[in-house]
Amino acid sequence: MxxxxxxxxxxxxxxxxxxxxxxxxxxxVGQAQLSHFPDPIFHDGYNGLDSPGTANVSAADAARFLTQATFGPTDADIAHLRSVGYQGWLTEQFAATPTYEITDRPGKTNSAYLNWVANVLHEDVGQNNRQEAWFQGALGGPDPQFPSNSAYTHTDQLRQRVAFALSEIFVISQENPTLDGYARGMAWYYDQLIKDAFGNYRQLLQDVTLSPAMGEYLNMVGNRRADLTQNVHPDENYGREINQLFSVGLVMLNPDGTPQLDSGGKPIPTYGQATITNFAHVFTGWNWADCDKNYDYPNNAPPVFNGTYSDHFTDCFSPYEEPDAFLKPMIAFDVVNYPDTGDPSYHDNGTDPVNDAHNKQLLAYDATATTLAAVNGGVLPDGASAFSDGTAAGDLAFALDNIFNHPNVGPFIARQLIMRLVTSNPTPAYVARVAGIFNNDGTGTRGNLKAVVQAILLDPEARYGQFHNPESFGKLREPLLTLTHFWRAMGAQHRCGNNIVATGNSSASMYANQPYRYAGYGTTFVTGQSTSYGVGVDQASLDAPTVFNFFKPSFSPPGEVSARGLVAPEFQIATDSIVAGSNNTFANYALYGNYDINATCDANDDFGDVVVNYAQDKALAGSANGGASDPSNRLVDAYNIRFMSGQMSPYMRDQLVSYLNTIDSSWANGSQDWRLQRVYRALYLILTSPEYMVQK
Amino acid sequence: MAYDRRKFIKDTICAALGGASVYSAFGQMQLLQAAVRGNYRFAAGDYKALVCVFLYGGNDSFNMVVPYTQAAFNGFYGSGGVRPQLALNRAQMTGVTVLNAPSSGAGSPGDGNQYALNPVMGPQKISASGTGLGNLSADLASVFNAGHAAVVANTGTLVRPTTQAQYQSDSYDLPPQLFSHSDQSNYWQSSPPSNLPVTGWGGRLADMVAGVNAPGIPILLAVNGGDIYTRGQDVNAYDMGSDSATTVNFLGYNNAGNGSGLCDPAGAYDPGAVAAFCNLQAANAQANVLERAFANSMNHSIATAGIINGALSGAPAFNAHDQFPDALSTGGDLDTQLQTVAKLIWAANNNIPGYTGLSRQVFFVSTGGYDSHSDELASHGDTLPLLSRSLAGFYNALASVGLADKATAFTCSDFGRTMTSNDGGTDHGWGSHHFVVGGAVNGGKFYGNGCGFSGASAKFGLVMPSLANPNVDDSITGYSQNLNDSGDGYGRMIPTTSVEQYAATLARWFGVNDSDIATVFPSLGNFTTKYLGFV
Known part of the structure; x- marks a missing residue:
């Protein structure tokens, strides 16, 4: 076979x-046979990697780089990248101030978006607000609280883009009924991804593991040592998924990400059920921060929380008492706490002869002698040892080190990040180069994500792969990323709505309508779908249906893609329903120009909408009365750069120009400039086209 | 699947490429393969539908079909029993969800005990503002006791029959990645999962019989999201919303305000835009394989949505109190999905213009929320009532229009769950119980190779052998005499009936012959009993 x-x-x-x-x-030869491949005629050349000046980075190449590294190129960002070059841009981005959803800047109380909403605007913070915060980072631009203070302008596009990619690997979701009620806790989780996006993978693994939102999502919070009298055992959910999805994967990998095969040609499993069981036993004894009195007695100070202390492992339902417990890492219950001495009875450290797993064999793998010695061959000895002090925290550190040093992690994470940013089917050599940087960033450090991101984006395959494999390079754009691209490229702002500011008592029905605040209501962020117009794109931050994300990395649509042995994960959400629904969304946004920054506001609309600046491109669309004598070339060529990185085929360009040329001044709609009709139609036809939908 | 078929395809593609100048070699492949599907003919009026009801997350069916006989109930839920933390209220089952299967012999649970459904699955008063306010909803125990539903016990993924000793030996042929959600749900749906390119058995059955239907109308439908189950080698599922198909509205407007919804510039409000849009989406014209795949998705969507909505528009509402009353319940919209399937089955049997000539269809509906690691009694309180009302409502809806024997609905899930618990929840297991519902079902009975298993522990009753016998020292760690050892204890049940046996029984009812069934299910030959006889 x-x-x-x-x-x-x-x-x-x-x-x-x-x-x-x-x-x-x-x-x-003739129009009927125009090529469907991108044509260099419409693309101004390509050039070296580390090229600082305008002379070397073309507009098309700059747009293509920004498509991989941001939420969509804008004309301004293209120009800026051309002036500083790839490396210069990356250096700027690594240094840019992070945009957090709920973590204030040092010394600036309530500077983070959701804290401002909760504590200054006095609104109840829900999932809509969290999506607003996400769009703040994804779209960038002025901060709604400090709209004229450039120090607060959000410019950390690369960090946000990488954090979004990480959120599709380390998945939690508001589809979980408990998490749905704790938008602030989910925002805090996302902030860990933002914080660690350019940090070390080992830190990321720990922050994810101990975040209460993940603890709730995959059941590590409150996970306890076995109790045989009750026939109770530790929950395996987190122990399984941290291995399967976040780090090493199910099968042993070669350094280039391809599966290792046994003599019978079958993939070699990375671990067995016993390994997962042992991890589950290690991941015990952690609970909400305020389930323990340490939360309120950090300095042996008197209590500040006027509630009921549970201080009881199995009956602690912390967030209902103190929602801020979602904004602190989970705590180990066995640490000494004032005025008590801590309770070690919920963590399995191997010392209970009846209930514990013993000398737990975690991941076993080949590595250097030094590494193997450091992780004791993956065996966590019972109780205190040279490898752990036998506490919940000590055992957890051992387990995370054990995962972190597995040789699969480099190729596993490298391949997935490449797939999220650049292409669905990287060559093994590309994966191997990036995995090599993960294993050693050049200074002997393993897990340096900043170096990994740079390696992904500056790799020759990222920059030139479209020429080497023109018929298969690239990835289907995620629907949410088409929306951010459209908004960024078209100067989106929030507008209209009534500025209703709550005073004192917070109320969810209030909506303070500040400039640059992206209202999370109405049509804007609705992620469901129906048969009506403009109902969204069926995707939103931290809203995947399961821990397997919106799509699995292995997904391959039936037909030609499968037959070629390729994967195309994003096609899992390119279903009959969603492609039609997304198409309708862009009909609403683009074709019918329904969200125009120049439109009159509806006085009865309390929330307003995100609107775009169609008129910014009027001058490109024509300079006289339209028709063939006032052709649409300039508009199409500008959009070719801004939306398609100069990769529009001659065939597609001909289709667009020929059609748009038929539009002339007789298309004016009342006082509306006829040229907007060209803008609307060009946007719709581009944003729904197969050529645009595949980022190449 | 046979050698000569592949050879045929290969040769034909290579030959075809010499001619027409197309970018896509494989765009042609679906057409070429259409020539090699099974050669079936069914009599007029012989319509059958398979309806896969997938419960994502791994349903704890051991708390869904539970011992009712007092002694067995005590052993299961009582102090010192198997799962005291997940105990149900026996009194609430009495006279409501007790299953009246034969007490011994064929069709009995096999262990001499009587079983009942979780009491949350009983009928409930319709409380919302919908049709039938105050009446009782449909419920699955009633349908079972009326003989229209069956339980297939302890079913799961197996390559071949497997004993505990074989499982524990390192060399036995087992499904890959047991206990992993994605891998096990793939296996359930594809059986086995290793075929390339990956197809599901729903898709492969549709491939076999696709020739009996009128072309253009989907033989495979995924309602509210597809999965591997609905992927055939030739046939591609139409993937629709829970209650309707999403249309591309841009194509739905013409000068009269009601366009065809198809690529039809003539008469369109803006024919130039429609022409340009459709030219850019033209099948197989794009240079990049991913672009062609996207165009295929769009064209498939455009071509099919109107057909489906047309079929739905004339169908009965099926909203009686014992069918699908409005505003049903929490836990998802499985009820709406099955209501939609009932409407489409009605349409296929009522000569709806544009929706005629259908003999066979395969549907896939799904719902989540079954991964009950914690608070299982609460999450089952959301999911199981919906399951009970949806399956029973589906039967009642079709029965009300005389079509009950045309459709067989059956449940699938990633895996069962551990017999042990983890403080209110359960972990990923293996074998589990499933329901089969329909007028053709030989119901009111239990089925499965495991029924009457001779070595069954008194505690475990119907649910057969645990992976690690709780009464014997575990050989792996040498420590535990309990269910908490690391060597696969925890009461993960080795399936005693395979997915292949379950599926093959359904496939035979569907009208596929033995030799084609053997092709669709390559592992079936490893099992002595190939058909279980429940339908």
């Missing part, structure tokens, strides 16, 4: 190469 498939692939690839040559050759 295998051989047969291979034979089919070979046949097809060779044939396509032949066809491609044929098409290029005939491209000039």
């Amino acid at each position: 295998r051989l047969k498939v291979a034979a089919i692939r070979f046949c097809a690839v060779r044939s396509i190469a032949t066809i491609c040559a044929l098409c290029f050759a005939t491209a000039a």
